[in-house]
Amino acid sequence: MINLKTLCLLFSLSGFFINCSSIKPPPFTPIQSPAIKEGERFDSVEGNFTINIFQAPSQTLDLGTETAHKKGIDAGKMFIWKIEGTSNSERTFYTVSYSNPFDSDGNAMPHNFDDMNIGFRKGIARQGAKLISEREISYDKYPGREFRYVASNRVKFIGRSYLIKTMDYQIVGGYVDDKNEKEVLEVLDSFKLLTDKM
Numbered sequence: 001m002i003n004l005k006t007l008c009l010l011f012s013l014s015g016f017f018i019n020c021s022s023i024k025p026p027p028f029t030p031i032q033s034p035a036i037k038e039g040e041r042f043d044s045v046e047g048n049f050t051i052n053i054f055q056a057p058s059q060t061l062d063l064g065t066e067t068a069h070k071k072g073i074d075a076g077k078m079f080i081w082k083i084e085g086t087s088n089s090e091r092t093f094y095t096v097s098y099s100n101p102f103d104s105d106g107n108a109m110p111h112n113f114d115d116m117n118i119g120f121r122k123g124i125a126r127q128g129a130k131l132i133s134e135r136e137i138s139y140d141k142y143p144g145r146e147f148r149y150v151a152s153n154r155v156k157f158i159g160r161s162y163l164i165k166t167m168d169y170q171i172v173g174g175y176v177d178d179k180n181e182k183e184v185l186e187v188l189d190s191f192k193l194l195t196d197k198m
Contacts, residue, residue, distance in 0.1 A: 043194060046074055047098035049169065052190035058082045063099060068106030075102045076168075085180075092184055093174040096191070101166045113163040117145050120161055120170075124149045129157070139164060139191075156181070160188055 042057070043050045057079040064075030076099035083092045103109045117134075124131050129149045137144040137160065144162040151157070158181075159172040171191050173184035 041190075042079070042096075044077070044079065044096075044098070045194065047077060047096075047169075048167070048194050049096065049098065050190075050192050050194055051094075051096055051171070052187055053081055053083075053094060055081065055083075063097070063104055064102075064106060065104050068102065068104060071106040073102050073106030074100055075104050075106060076100055090177060090180060091175075092180055092187075093172075094184075094187060095170070095172045097170045099168040099170075111163055111166065111168045113143050116161050116163060116168060120145070120147055120159065128152050138162075139169075139193075140196075158184060158188060160191075164193065 040054065041050050042053045042055075059080040061078040061080070062075075063077060064073060068075045076097060078095055078097035081094040083094070085091045099111070101108060101110045121131065121134075124147065129151045132148040132150060134145060134147045137146045139162045142162055142164040144160060147157075147159040147161075149157050149159070155174055155176055156178075157172055157174045159170065162169045162171075169191070171188055173188055175181060175184050
């Protein structure tokens with residue numbers, strides 16, 4: 001059964017372990033989710049990406065504080081989807097997050113790809129999940145890493161992290177039944193930039 005702990009694991013593992021050395025974690029402030037028309041792919045103009053999820057996010061979290069907003073800085077956002085299936089075992093979960101090169105208060109903090117990956121591993125361990133595998137991937141010429149891990153309740157996750165120019169992207173899919181792995185991979189593979197100008 002998918003429960004709140006699993007959703008929290010999905011959210012926490014998908015987001016922003018890049019700033020592990022920073023003093024405070026991102027605030028994850030809920031904001032209004034963007035509206036999309038039925039049948040449209042999800043696009044984030046601010047995050048400069050699109051992905052084949054054809055419904056509005058269940059929840060959107062702002063990763064910046066009021067301090068960042070007063071500076072006019074978009075620190076980043078996390079978009080969360082819970083896709084209902086015909087049974088609990090057929091549900092899938094997704095998060096896509098982007099982070100500009102700032103901390104949550106809008107102070108400059110360039111991303112480091114190695115730190116991003118160290119942080120992702122620490123997040124998996126901190127949540128009591130088991131890392132199954134990791135491998136190098138890429139988006140065009142930009143570095144990426146894929147992590148596969150399993151929560152204690154046997155929910156499986158595939159997480160991908162990319163450093164594209166100055167932006168950090170984290171895409172995570174979660175599923176219970178192995179038959180949903182292909183669907184999750186198709187969604188993760190559909191991640192694209194809206195424009196290569198950043």
